[in-house]
Amino acid sequence: MEFPLESMLWSADLRALQAGLSTIQVDFLDFIVRHPEGLSPEGFGALTRRDEFMRYPMQPWPMFLSSAKQRQMADVARRIYDLIRSIPQRVFGNDPARLADFYGIDPETAQRVSAALQATGGARGLLARGDFIDTPAGFRCIEFNIVSNLGGWGHAVWADRYRQVPLIERFLAESGVRVTCTDPALAFFRNVVDQARHSALDGEGELNVAFLVGETQSAAWMEYVESAFRQARHEQGGPSQGEVLVCDVGDLQQGPRGLSWQDRRVHAAVELSLEEVPEVLVAAQRSGRTHVYNGPASRVLTDKANLAILSQMADSDLLSREEREVIRVHVPWTRQVAAVFTDRGGERVYLPDHLLEQREGLVLKRGYSIQGRDVCVGRFASAAAWEARVERALEEGGWIVQERLEFLPYLFQAPAGGVVPHDVVWGLFVFGEHYGGGFTRMTPRDSTGVINAARGATEGALLEVLDAESDGLGR
Numbered sequence: 001m002e003f004p005l006e007s008m009l010w011s012a013d014l015r016a017l018q019a020g021l022s023t024i025q026v027d028f029l030d031f032i033v034r035h036p037e038g039l040s041p042e043g044f045g046a047l048t049r050r051d052e053f054m055r056y057p058m059q060p061w062p063m064f065l066s067s068a069k070q071r072q073m074a075d076v077a078r079r080i081y082d083l084i085r086s087i088p089q090r091v092f093g094n095d096p097a098r099l100a101d102f103y104g105i106d107p108e109t110a111q112r113v114s115a116a117l118q119a120t121g122g123a124r125g126l127l128a129r130g131d132f133i134d135t136p137a138g139f140r141c142i143e144f145n146i147v148s149n150l151g152g153w154g155h156a157v158w159a160d161r162y163r164q165v166p167l168i169e170r171f172l173a174e175s176g177v178r179v180t181c182t183d184p185a186l187a188f189f190r191n192v193v194d195q196a197r198h199s200a201l202d203g204e205g206e207l208n209v210a211f212l213v214g215e216t217q218s219a220a221w222m223e224y225v226e227s228a229f230r231q232a233r234h235e236q237g238g239p240s241q242g243e244v245l246v247c248d249v250g251d252l253q254q255g256p257r258g259l260s261w262q263d264r265r266v267h268a269a270v271e272l273s274l275e276e277v278p279e280v281l282v283a284a285q286r287s288g289r290t291h292v293y294n295g296p297a298s299r300v301l302t303d304k305a306n307l308a309i310l311s312q313m314a315d316s317d318l319l320s321r322e323e324r325e326v327i328r329v330h331v332p333w334t335r336q337v338a339a340v341f342t343d344r345g346g347e348r349v350y351l352p353d354h355l356l357e358q359r360e361g362l363v364l365k366r367g368y369s370i371q372g373r374d375v376c377v378g379r380f381a382s383a384a385a386w387e388a389r390v391e392r393a394l395e396e397g398g399w400i401v402q403e404r405l406e407f408l409p410y411l412f413q414a415p416a417g418g419v420v421p422h423d424v425v426w427g428l429f430v431f432g433e434h435y436g437g438g439f440t441r442m443t444p445r446d447s448t449g450v451i452n453a454a455r456g457a458t459e460g461a462l463l464e465v466l467d468a469e470s471d472g473l474g475r
Contacts, residue, residue, distance in 0.1 A: 005419040006033045008411060014421075017408055022066035024177050024465050029411060031171045032061075032419075038167050040417045046164040052221050053154030054161070056453035059422075059460035060413045062162045063440055064179065070464050073139065074435035077130050077428040079326045080141050083319075084306045085123035088297075090318055091309060094118065103300050103367075104398050112282055112296040119285050123301055125195040125432035126294045127188065127270075132426045134408045140332050142402065142425075143365075146301035148293045149272050151453065152427050152439040156183035157224060158461040179463040182437025184429045185225055189232035191431035192268050195291050196238065207233065207242040209268045210261060214248040222246070249278050258289030266290055304400050305367040308334045312342075337364070337390070337399040352394060355401060359386045363402045363449075364393055377449030379404060409445055412460070421445040425457075438462055 009015050009029055018025045032038040044060040065073075092098040094117055100110035117123055128146040132139055159181035162168055172179065189209070196207050209229065211217075226244050233242055245261055252259050252266065259266040259280070268291040271281055277296050284290040294301075311334040313319055314327045335342050335351060342351050355362060359378035364386075366374035376389045393399035409421030422442040429436025440460040441451050451457045 005029065005039070005411070008419065008421075009033065014409070014411070018411060021069055021410070022064045022465050024064040024066075024175070027175055027177075028061070028064060028171055031175070035167065035170075039413065039419060041413065041415075043167055044165050046161045049161070052218060053157040053224075054459075055151075057458045058158070059440070059442055059458040060165075062159075062168065062461045062463045063410075063424075064177075064463050064465055066465055067467055070182075070462075073132070073426065073428055073438070076132070076139055076141070076326075076330055077430050077438075078433075078435060079323075080130055080144055080310075080330060081128050081146075081430040083310055083323060083326065084144050084146065085126070085301060087306055087309055088113070088117050088300055089122050091313075094122075099300060103303055103305065105299060109296070109299060112277075113300045115286055116282070116295045116297040117300075119288060120295070120297065121198075123297055125191055125198070125291070126297065126301070127191075128301075128430045129436075129438075130428050130430065132428060133405050134410075134424065134426070135405045136408065137405075138329050140405055141307065141330050142332065142405065143304060144302070144306065146294060147298045148270050150429070152429070152459070153184050153188075154224070155437055155439050155461060156181055156185065158439065158459075159463060162461050162463065178466040180466055181462060181464055182435065183228060184431075184436040185228035186232055187429065187434040187436035188431045189225075189229045190236055191434050192229075192291070193232050193236040193238035194432060194434075196267055197236075199288060199291070205239050205241060206265065207239045207267050208245055208264055209242070209270065210245040210247055210252070210259070210266045211270045211272060212249045212252075213246055213272050215246075217246050249280065252280055254280055254283060258287060259284045268293065271295070299368070303367045304334075304365055304369075305336055305398075307331060307402070308336045308400050311335065332405055333403040335401055336367075337393040337401050338397070339394060351401070352390065355390045356387060359383065361404050363404050364389055365400050365402065366393075367398045367400055374399075375450050377404065380449035407445070410442075412442060414444060415458075423447075423451060425451045426462075 015026060018029060037043055041060055047058040047060060088094050088099060094114050096110040096114045099113055100107050126146055127148050129150045130141050131143040132141050192209055229244055233239060247261050252261055257265060259269060269281060270293045271277060281292045282296060285292040285295045310327050310331045314324055333344060340351055341348055362378045364376040378386050407423040410424050411419055412422045414420045423445055424440050424442045426438055426440055428438035439462060441453055441457040443451050443457050453459050
């Protein structure tokens with residue numbers, strides 16, 4: 001097996017790049033140089049288990065983040081979330097007709113979205129995960145999914161399993177490094193307690209949260225979420241009584257006090273289906289007696305057209321100077337696909353012609369789509385295939401085009417062993433006012449156009465290096 005890691009680390013540029021994550025990231029790579037058994041996937045058995053926490057193949061090496069890097073990422077994720085959730089009101093006045101026209105939804109759906117946004121205080125407290133790329137031009141947001149069915153919730157369990165790998169355990173012991181992770185489940189329940197207090201639901205002395213999954217969950221899953229729920233109630237001064245309920249949406253009952261299940265009041269419900277939100281949840285959210293995560297508002301808020309709006313608003317008076325700077329630094333050039341003229345790099349271009357002429361530097365995406373479906377990266381498509389996709393996008397509507405971003409090359413274990421630079425996407429959670437940590441998805445450099453676990457990417461944990469400045473990252 002070729003062993004290029006040591007020569008890679010002699011490169012001042014590559015070494016400085018890894019150090020940008022943390023000095024411990026470089027120390028870990030130096031440790032692998034001294035312990036080349038770490039180049040083989042065989043020594044990472046704790047990461048091969050497949051269950052409800054780990055559904056996809058894992059990258060054997062973790063990513064070690066400094067508190068400064070983690071804070072930077074958390075701040076960017078929160079700011080983009082706040083900008084996107086403000087769009088329906090700020091740009092469209094939360095008017096159902098204008099929402100229907102822009103997002104291509106029927107009037108009834110638009111009415112439900114508008115009512116849900118009003119009921120949640122402009123999407124206050126909803127669940128979200130942004131996808132980011134670290135580029136030579138900075139940390140850029142390529143998607144923002146404001147939905148409840150988000151992958152990566154079990155990240156705290158991943159972190160524990162990484163620490164169970166003997167080689168990683170040895171590195172931590174020898175280096176004296178202490179690591180933690182921001183637990184998405186804990187951040188979610190902190191948000192639930194906050195939202196209950198905001199609407200005075202916590203005055204009942206009880207707070208029950210229903211996960212609408214329609215099937216029994218394992219004892220390990222129940223222990224994980226129940227422990228996080230207890231801790232959040234204790235930390236946030238929430239009700240001392242409360243349960244995590246697992247049920248089917250069809251078993252819920254609507255009454256004058258809101259939703260209930262088996263005579264237990266449901267104060268918050270998490271709809272973990274990607275299907276249309278049932279009317280019983282819509283009515284419960286509208287009444288204000290039950291918080292529904294996320295409800296009908298997701299249809300508009302998770303549409304990638306929102307990034308096109310932000311990209312085009314970079315100089316708008318609707319935004320503060322600080323907000324315009326966030327967009328300039330963190331939102332890539334993005335436009336809705338249409339037969340229109342637009343601006344690109346200070347030039348006026350006719351978008352259909354620009355799409356064909358600049359294929360290798362562009363990415364086409366359907367605005368409302370998940371798991372990397374309906375994504376076409378021009379660099380990895382033939383000219384004929386790209387032209388066909390452009391024609392389809394122009395005909396159907398509801399597509400966006402985005403500039404293709406250059407990944408910074410981070411070093412991780414190769415699928416068959418050894419080490420190669422990887423293209424990395426960070427998935428960062430935001431739950432209301434709470435940063436929920438994140439995880440990585442990655443592939444060897446330039447090996448694929450779409451980095452998604454459902455399409456072959458590996459997932460990895462973010463281990464946060466503890467220091468005197470580290471407390472409270474997830475709050």
